[in-house]
Amino acid sequence: MAVSDIIFTKGLRREYASTAAVDGIDLAIEEGSVAALVGPNGAGKTTLLKMIAALLEPTSGLAMVAGHEVSENARAVHAAVGYLPDFFGLYEELTARQCLRYFHLAYRLPEPVDRRIEEVLELVALRDAADRPIESLSRGMRQRLGLARTLLHDPRLLLLDEPASGLDPGARRELQDLLRRLASMGKTIVVSSHILTELEDYCSHVVMLDRGRLVFSGTVAEARRRAGGGRRLRLRVAGAAGPVPALLAADPAVSEVAAAPGGWAFRFSGDEESAARLLRSLVEGGVRASSFADDSGSIADGYLKLMPKEGA
Ligand SMILES: Nc1ncnc2c1ncn2[C@@H]1O[C@H](COP(=O)(O)OP(=O)(O)O)[C@@H](O)[C@H]1O
Ligand SMILES: [Mg+2]
Known part of the structure; x- marks a missing residue:
């Protein structure tokens, strides 16, 4: 103590x-x-x-x-x-x-x-x-x-x-x-x-x-x-969805893609450089990204993850 x-x-x-x-x-x-x-x-x-x-x-x-x-x-x-x-x-x-x-x-x-x-x-x-x-x-x-x-x-x-x-x-x-x-x-x-x-x-x-x-x-x-498996990022886009889901899915560091207000939220397990690479590929793919940032988000998902599952 x-x-x-x-x-x-x-x-x-x-x-x-x-x-x-x-x-x-x-x-x-x-x-x-x-x-x-x-x-x-x-x-x-x-x-x-x-x-x-x-x-x-x-x-x-x-x-x-x-x-x-x-x-x-x-x-x-x-x-x-x-x-x-x-x-x-x-x-x-x-x-x-x-x-x-x-x-x-x-x-x-x-x-x-x-x-x-x-x-x-x-x-x-x-x-x-x-x-x-x-x-x-x-x-x-x-x-x-x-x-x-x-x-x-x-x-x-x-x-x-x-x-x-x-x-x-x-x-x-x-x-x-x-x-x-x-x-x-x-x-x-x-x-x-x-x-x-x-x-x-x-x-x-x-x-x-x-x-x-x-x-x-x-x-x-x-x-x-601990809730980990990378951090949550959020991408906001101006205009139509276009190729975003396909481009995200093509990146091996991306998982758990979900629609979020103004764009998409997803889990990203890469480093800063690979995040920059992802952003570049999105822009080159014609995506009008208006912001790309940490989803300051919530440890609530972490909370769910850390808790034992029902019946476990
Ligand atoms: N006075 C009591 N008599 C019998 N069981 C109780 C009593 N108080 C709490 N419990 C039981 O103890 C467990 C923990 O309750 P509690 O401390 O109130 O949990 P929480 O505040 O997280 O909801 C529960 O299963 C509850 O039913
Ligand atoms: Mg209580």
Whole structure:
């Protein structure tokens, strides 16, 4: 375990009625990372996050969080961690500000209450709505209020369980901006989702779970490479399709050709020189290429590749 690891687990396991929801996980997350915890429903994400938050006892194995073993020193872990559950209730008749005041008191946090509440309201961009009853807030605002609540005690580590689920695209974007802001403040963030594409833009790390096991843990770049077999390129063309598919098919480094907006996307296993050669052959073949670039694209395909197939 490195000193810089804010999360370190070894053989971490949790059983429910003799089946393992989390089945022996070795994981290390460095302080300051923003890690995406991804996996299909039932993979064990919630169970893992709850154990790391010291809210659920492991059946066996070790979990060190912010330097404390979760079973031995749950209280110290709670002080270091802000945990946003996948479902949480709010007192609907209270205003956002009253709600935060309630939790500030319930957590017995140090004074001054009012200043801290203003700070977190500012942080989650809810100041304008602070005196509205919660029942009148949008889903995105409620989610940000939930996050404000987990930030009250200024935790170093945020564990957010599917915070974007059920949000519309605008609210998702606001949540992403907020998580970026928190990351730039130095917080370590672990954010789970069963949809990878909504995380990969702003995460530095990817942790993939499947049926209680760790399938992959590494940087986003490593995940892309592992998903590998070359990179994805995108060719945009002006005008008609013409000979493009035939020219692409003729290049041995090209595979998985698919129509994409404005042209084609494909996997390319050659180097820069052979990419230049391909482009030349396209232009000489009469293709009016308007752009030819990395399909900045998605590790979602990588994700699908790294996951074991059903029944495997
Ligand atoms: N309280 C519980 N009692 C029994 N089984 C549970 C309980 N919580 C979770 N499980 C089971 O553990 C597995 C992992 O669940 P969970 O951690 O919620 O996965 P995820 O969050 O990735 O969807 C699932 O098979 C689920 O049915
Ligand atoms: Mg879950």
